[in-house]
Amino acid sequence: MQGVKNTSRRRFLLGGVAVTGALVVGWGVMPPRQRLNAALPLPVHDGSVALNGWVGIGKDGTVTVAMPRSEMGQGVYTALPMLVAEELDVPLSAVQVVQAPIDKIFGNIAMLKDGLPFHPDDTGRLKATVSWIVGKVARELGLMITGGSSSVKDAWEPMREAGAAARAMLVAAAAAEWSVRPEDCYTGNGFVAHADGRRLAYGALAERAVTAAPGEVRLKSPEQFKLIGHPQPRRDTPSKVNGSAIFGIDVRPTGMLYAAVRMSPVIGGTVAGVNSAAALKMPGVVKVVDYSSALAEKTGAGAGVAVIARSYWQARQAALALDVQWHDGPLAGLSSAAIYAGFAHQLDSEDGYAYYKAGDMNVVEGKAAGVANTVNAEYRAPYLAHAAMEPINCTAQVKGGKVRVWAPTQSPGFAVDVAAKVAGVAAGDVELHVTMLGGGFGRRLDVDMIAQAVAIARQADGHPVQLIWSREDDTMHDVYRPAALARFSATLDAQGNVLGYDNKSASGAISHQFFKRNLGLPPGGPDKTTAEGEFDMQYHFPNQRIRHVIVDSAVPLGYWRSVGHSHNAFFKESFIDELAHAAGKDGVAFRRGLLLQHPRHLAVLNAAVAKAGKAPAGRAHGVALHQSFGTIVAQVAEVSVEGTEIRVHRVVCAVDCGLAVNPNIIAQQAESGVLFGLSAALFGEVTIREGKVEQTNFHDYPVVRLNQAPEVDTIIMPSAAHPEGMGEPATPPIAPAVANAVFKLTGKRLRSLPLKL
Template sequence: MGKGAMIARRAFLMGSVTVAGGFAVGWYSLNQPYAFPLADELPRGITPLTAYVLIDAGGVTLITPRAEMGQGATSIQAALLAEELDVPWDEIRTDPGPPAPAYFNATIIGEGMPFAATDTRWRAEAMRGLGATMGKLMGFQITGGSSTVPDAYDRLRLAGAAARQMLVSAAAARLGLPEDQLTTREGAVIAPDGTALPYTTLAPHARRVPRPRKVTPKDPADWRLLGKPMQRLDIAAKSTGTARFGIDETAPGMVHATVRTNPRRGGGVNGFDAGAAEAMRGVLKIVPVPGGAGVIADNTWRAMQAAAAIRFDWAPSPYPATTDGLFDSIAAAFVHDARDSRLRDDGEVDKTLERGADVSAEYRVPFLAHAPLEPMTALAWLTSRGLEIRAATQIPRFAVKTAARLTGLPEDRIVLRALPMGGSFGRRLEDDYIAQAVELARAMPGRPVKLTWTREEDMTHDFPRPAAIARGRGRVEDGRVTALDLSISSPSVSASQLGRLGLNPMGADTSIVNGAWDQPLAIPHYRVTGYRAPETVPVSSWRSVGASGNAFFHECLLDELIYAAGADPLEERLRLCTHAPSRAVLEAVGEMSNWGRPLPSGAGRGLAFCLSFGVPCAEVVEVSQTPRGLRIDRAFAAADVGRVLDPVNIENQMQGGVIWGLGHAMRAELTYADGRPEQENFDTYPAMRITECPEIKVRALETGDTVRGIGEPTVPPAAPALANAIFAATGQRVREMPLTREVTFA
């Protein structure tokens, strides 16, 4: 969180923060689709003008509604505002604000349309615009899809610029000077004679200034903050152990709770015996919840011990009970021709491959857990006046709607305080844990109830990344790749995840094929087909979603074809590439890794590319054989984000994505037996260890014409680059993750 007090959010339950003589301003005021989201919550004396900037006697508070989950969202949103407002970086305060339609995400739906990011034809642009309009009409407040920066870039800069213009207007009226003679610096308006009027003193006057109809943000050449290395606002607290996350939240008189629900996903509970648990010390109440039971006690440990003492009669899962059964279900989609999409179909694939395929292979990726370090947790407090929820969530408005449905309360009597999260990777795009906290709060009215899941509950009740199977074949002629045919079968993330949110997605699920069909390659005969497998276990978005597995399929198949052609992996990709920014990242990673330089015997170098979330990214991984197994020595990544707003955070996010991708490729998987996940904790779901982490060098290019996010795009190329490096070092093609099924890592 920021340095200041939290803004009151209809805080009739928890008390309020006094803010006097201030005003709020944002781009929202210039194109007003909804009532101002803070209007009912600011104390008397505040004139709410817009939604993103609040100035009061104590300083400046910036509203940063996109969720902070370790990716630096709060800091970059604050920087976009602070740059235009000219406030000191070390003095600003931040607040996520209340769940509100005004904070809709205009980017995420548009970017999900079935058009490649490189497609700038009028129809593609029109459909993206339609997606943005849908996000606006729905009040679609969500954090995900690497959309925070592209969605906020113009909106928040204009919000800061509008606030600055209003403050200048107020100062001009006070000083009797023309506005064009005034400047702003360090939170003050500066007169020609050097007189500084702090924003805090101008706020009461600025609230009476007419809202500007048009503002112009700064030229990037004049930026003082953006584009330069910044220290994230939360770095000191995280470095000293004083940062507070959802799991750290407390309230006076709070009781503690946990739940146990059927680990067989989709199965209910036939009954349970809680006699032993009810008699345990500190237990206050046993509460039935969907699929199991919750325990409310005087501390978390006693609640968890009591939950473990309950004897349950679990119902079976409606899905295949084993990993093999789940994969059989996915493979059956090919047999039954359950085609979901064919978004790429260039040339004459069938006719070309009738002459023979030079490569034919099947690839597989497993179910993967989100496994954030902080398990699911939420605090809920129900009184006669309403409901307050405190939780780390990426979907605050959906959570409020769920709480309204469960309690029967109108939404305006439900307060949700969004908290920083200790990791998510997509897991907190669900609201199941918030729903449970609300159910438990209903059973203990008048007392704040804090729900905390055990690690085992968190792992076994995840909504994982779906497993998938790909079948690929291709042909080469005259030393070139001439045909590539890739078919991918996977359960639908959109049908599963959006269905739980009460939405009904229509049309094809592009996540089944994203990262494969939309690659900027001019292969003459090129086809990618998606098959929608029957629902397996409930699945959801996982960092980089479909591209996380599809890049493995596509880039491993392409690499096999390139070697069959006798071509160089970098040169052939460059020859095929039709997109200038993508060519630039391929050339950059080749230069960074000194591609073509001979390696010692037993070592290998692999290359992979993927354009995902609008960001082209190329990676090279180097491995070597040791007596203890393969060692990953070095990794290189280049990506084009259009414009770098914080070079430090870009570097961290790119490196983190590479580590995430490599670590999961090496060993991670969720397997199933008797309808339940077999991996229940980090000892059976291993991450990359620090001793295994290679040297990672990254480079962010700025040749694109659109600002993009970087939280996810370096994940997809990591696994295929590693697999291709293994082939280069050993001659062995590994076509299934985790790679430890066939190789050993040192």
């Protein structure tokens, strides 16, 4: 897409570069921070030796691989070891994972770079320079975060390089042992071999390899891959089936007690007083604590009261028996209606931040000659909770000036920092154990539950305490996907060609809240997540403008699976269908005409439509195409309507995510993303009344059940491009695909989520 780029974005980005100028001079000319050797040793055992910060090898040939990302169902315990095993030339079965220490080499660079507010079609020095600077800053920050569908994308180079470097060291050790040239040796199945038939197992070479001087380290080319690109079974499945997998809620340190909390029903409320007499008389109750003062303003965690008991049931029942008085605070009158009214007012009165401009704004605004028709529409989306199956939990022990934390977290670095802050110790005095996550979806990027657990454990006389939120606690005290309001206007000529396209939306800004909670950074500047999926589309409109207005949110906001794409795809893809209808064209044909400059997107769309075939009688096909986290997804939803019930029978999901590291996991993530997005499309809605979240549990915040789940056919497009994200991209297109099918069946254009007839 060509055109005049938005000058306000250019000024903002160049201003950021200027501010960091002192850092760039001197520091900027240095090579990027290496990602091979950590400051802390790789945790290896039983005589294993570390060949670099990622890879260790035992005497029996077992390969230990550092795992810097959290396993929350997306398959990183399989996909990331594949990268090392491929380059190291060992069977995947020979690899075991250990939790990576907190170190900058494990920081997530791809996630931060993906947050830059550039259009995918932007080229030139500005984008390259800013991306380079942010990449270097990301290496220095070294934030260990699992999110943004970035695990494989970020690990693609460093983990392969770690495996290749270890392999080169082993080859060098064998060559020295045999007094031969390294180039005359080859590897396979955990052995170094020579043409004359001699061979040595990696385990026998590991100690010598530590001091070996490797020659040139070369990565394999795709045609040499034996593991990458081939389906591999999930390595975490057996433990999850037999029950041996350890999730946060499974942790059982010696002497552990349990805690349940009471938090203000009003957003931002605080404790005014508590009568704990009745609770203290109940069986198993050890102590009642007000942990609010330990959290203060610095952690982002809500104030409240906790009961510590010998079982969770005892703690929960006693917590419900507490007589707590609350200061409701200034948000006691907050309502969803007022929030949407505020969005509308801001859209009426504010220009907003222009993320993208191209062409003539007179055409966009319908002031130019040739305009025959103008199409206007307003869409809205509600707040959403995460509703992960594993309840919010954290186990903490504060004893002897040390802190131990067991947590299913997506942000180990933030977890350590907040634990140290609440306990009043140095970060080096915090020992963190990251368990498996029973669903993350962005909720466990925040560390409020860790702050609470440590604050409570401070008053537990050295006992470990496992804090567990009830489902009601979770639903009513989440950090929510933002609500949003979006307006569209497009001008068409007499032939149905789109001359101008205008989109302005309003919502809160997640990053403003998240980075203040977790890094203490003041809010400010644009937030890409507010407009992603709107400004960075690939449809070609010669004249267009996409803007967003940030409205400060009293409701706590957090990253939700696919973030801004989750609602902006619904807005954009529904309006594209409206334009097709106004132009008198089929939705698929209309999209094809807008994608002539983007053959990869067109190929994905065509693949999904071809696989879907013709809709059976009484059903209709709705189509949506959307790119997020680098991955292009087209979906065709096969839908029927019975009375007011919308039923989705089948979804064809075509994806281009670059090179498919493990096709099995990609298909699983596509299916997961569709079902997660469908739950939100049909049911998901968090509403605010008198400052309180009205929904409490799955009876009034339902998800798709087994009998409502559609068949999902996944098509993985062949590609040799750099791997892109897959954990989230299948979520955004499902809502508009279903809504577009409903329009075909009923003639009703549903412009609000959840979809209701």
